[in-house]
Amino acid sequence: MYFESLNAAWEMAGHGPFVWSAYGITFLVIAGLILIPHQRARQAEIALRAEGEREGYTGAEARDAGETGAS
Amino acid sequence: MWTLIHKFGSPPWFYRFATTAIRWLLPIVLVALVVGCVWGLLYAPPDFRQGNSYRIIYIHVPAAVVALAGYYVMAFAGLVSLVWKIKMADTAMRAVAPVGAALTFIALVTGSIWGKPTWGAWWVWDARITSMLILLFLYLGVVALFEAYENQEVAAKACAVLSLVGTVNIPIIYKSVDWWYSLHQPASIKFTGESAIDASMLYPLLLNIGVFYALFALVVMMNMRAALLERHGKAAWLREVLG
Numbered sequence: 001m002y003f004e005s006l007n008a009a010w011e012m013a014g015h016g017p018f019v020w021s022a023y024g025i026t027f028l029v030i031a032g033l034i035l036i037p038h039q040r041a042r043q044a045e046i047a048l049r050a051e052g053e054r055e056g057y058t059g060a061e062a063r064d065a066g067e068t069g070a071s
Numbered sequence: 072m073w074t075l076i077h078k079f080g081s082p083p084w085f086y087r088f089a090t091t092a093i094r095w096l097l098p099i100v101l102v103a104l105v106v107g108c109v110w111g112l113l114y115a116p117p118d119f120r121q122g123n124s125y126r127i128i129y130i131h132v133p134a135a136v137v138a139l140a141g142y143y144v145m146a147f148a149g150l151v152s153l154v155w156k157i158k159m160a161d162t163a164m165r166a167v168a169p170v171g172a173a174l175t176f177i178a179l180v181t182g183s184i185w186g187k188p189t190w191g192a193w194w195v196w197d198a199r200i201t202s203m204l205i206l207l208f209l210y211l212g213v214v215a216l217f218e219a220y221e222n223q224e225v226a227a228k229a230c231a232v233l234s235l236v237g238t239v240n241i242p243i244i245y246k247s248v249d250w251w252y253s254l255h256q257p258a259s260i261k262f263t264g265e266s267a268i269d270a271s272m273l274y275p276l277l278l279n280i281g282v283f284y285a286l287f288a289l290v291v292m293m294n295m296r297a298a299l300l301e302r303h304g305k306a307a308w309l310r311e312v313l314g
Contacts (some may be wrong), residue, residue, distance in 0.1 A: 002114055002115065002116055012122075012124075013117075013267060015122055015124040018185065018187060019112070019126050021146060022127045022181040025180055025184075026130045027135070029173050029177055031175050032173070033286075033290045034289075034293070037290065037296070037297045041293070041297040044297060044304070044314065045300060048310075049313060051304070052310060056208050065237075067151050
């Protein structure tokens, strides 16, 4: 490591607040960039699965009803 | 080239490709991002003139470089959408715009934070900075335009035209530091001739530029995949994939 201690790395001879805040903001934006589409995809998947199950259920029910009707 | 465009134009093919690519790319990008940033923050030597504030370039330059390159990607998608009317090109254009805006925002904010200890001002109406601000508005304009229209085809056409017209700004941004008397320093990395930056400072910078390109590709694919899930919910191929 270039700095002698973590404290020196934190302070960076007076430039610490500038450097660390710039990195902090960048990481927040990157986290948002990754989390937003991840969440969107997850919610869409959950909705599609729920819809699929509902349709599957009614489909099976309709078939059952048909079979009972035939017998 | 044609087969590639054709493949990317197919939602089922792209969905499968993106799902696998995201799974691999996400951990690689995150690890490489941490390595690049720790290298630049803690292991690279300080600049003999700017001291430690220069360490901001390890995120500022990659964000700015990829924000500019990303605009070409968006404009190319706009061109493909206008000429060949491929729906996936609209999806790509729409996926790139917020990522480009976020990267331009990072470049502007980190540049501003760097400017305070180095130039003594948070903001200067310098040619490079002003043209980057225009880039941010162009990206945001595309995002807003997509939201403004009810009809997605009309929206895509308007966005494609805006993206293509906006490309004139990109060479202006590149050349602004040479054309005008500018406070912003000229490029330190040169493709031809020797770079004005020492290897110990250059390697973490090159790593982070690569990481930001990969991050861009990753997030664009994630946005496109999410859009496909939202839009093609009823499609048989998607049902099949989801099981």
